[in-house]
Each structure stands twice: as C-alpha cells, then as structure tokens.
Amino acid sequence: MSPHGPTVRPTRPGVLALAGGGATVVSAAAFVFWQDRGGSLPIPGWMSWVGVALLAAGIGWLARVTRRTLAADRSALDPAAAVTRIVLGKTSRLAGVLLLGVYAALIVVAARAWPAPLAIERVIHAGLSVLACGAWMLAGRSLERACRIPEDDDSSDGDDPASSPDGPVG
Numbered sequence: 001m002s003p004h005g006p007t008v009r010p011t012r013p014g015v016l017a018l019a020g021g022g023a024t025v026v027s028a029a030a031f032v033f034w035q036d037r038g039g040s041l042p043i044p045g046w047m048s049w050v051g052v053a054l055l056a057a058g059i060g061w062l063a064r065v066t067r068r069t070l071a072a073d074r075s076a077l078d079p080a081a082a083v084t085r086i087v088l089g090k091t092s093r094l095a096g097v098l099l100l101g102v103y104a105a106l107i108v109v110a111a112r113a114w115p116a117p118l119a120i121e122r123v124i125h126a127g128l129s130v131l132a133c134g135a136w137m138l139a140g141r142s143l144e145r146a147c148r149i150p151e152d153d154d155s156s157d158g159d160d161p162a163s164s165p166d167g168p169v170g
Helices: 014-037 046-072 078-114 118-148
Strands: none
Touching: 014 078, 046 078, 046 118, 078 118
C-alpha cells in the first residue's frame, strides 16, 4: 500500500503479450484439431468487427471525457467511478488482446486454403476484426491513462510551518 492508499497499477505489456500469444496458440491448435475432425472454420461476418469497433469507440469516448473531466477538476470524478473506469480500461485491454489472438489464429489457419472463396472471406473479416481489437486495446489503454492522477508535489504542500515564508508560527 502506498502512503496515500491503495493504487491500481497499469496493465503490463508482458501480461498482454503472454495472453495474446497464448490465445493465438491455443486457438490455432483448436482450429486445426476441429478441421482434422471434419469440421469447418467459423466464418466471421461484418458484425464481428463492427461490434468490436463500436466497443472501441465507446471506450475511447469515455477516455476522452474522463481526461477532460480530470483536467478541469481532479476531484470532479468520484473515486469509485474512477476505479470502475480503470478496471474497464484494464478489461478492455485484456479482452482485446485475447480476441485479437483468436482472430489472428483464424487468419493463420484459414490462409492455408487461400485460393478458396471462403478462405478469402475468413481472412478479410478476421483481419478487420484484428484491427478492431487493436483499436479496442488502444482505447482501453487511453482509459487507463486518463484515470491516472499525477503525484502531488509533497515538498511544497504548505503544511509544514517551517517551510512557510514567515517561518514557524508561535
């Protein structure tokens, strides 16, 4: 615990890389296993990437509002609401990277049958979904950063009477 109370740390890039890599490997193995058993790959439609893009836009808008609110007045945002927004930002980053890993695995597996029309459709829509997931992750990062409050300068807080220009009172 810090002297000012508990803090929420930003999501580490290593955690995101591990989660994304793990999701890609596990998803690719699952897709190959499914195909080997006679199943067909999913065909992501336009809603797969539009839905994620709308999530990214909403989280990005919230990050912008939060940043402007805190820039105007640091006490304008209730601490519980700030923590909720930080958790939403962290969740967006983690969910975005996991879903990005699944769509990246779909691209890799579908590209093996590239000349087929369905493979082309899968790769295009999964590629657009990867871009939308990347935007969702960036929006989550922006929301995390928007909730960050800079440290107060403890050396000039004015609480120490010896540091006042008039010297200690009394």
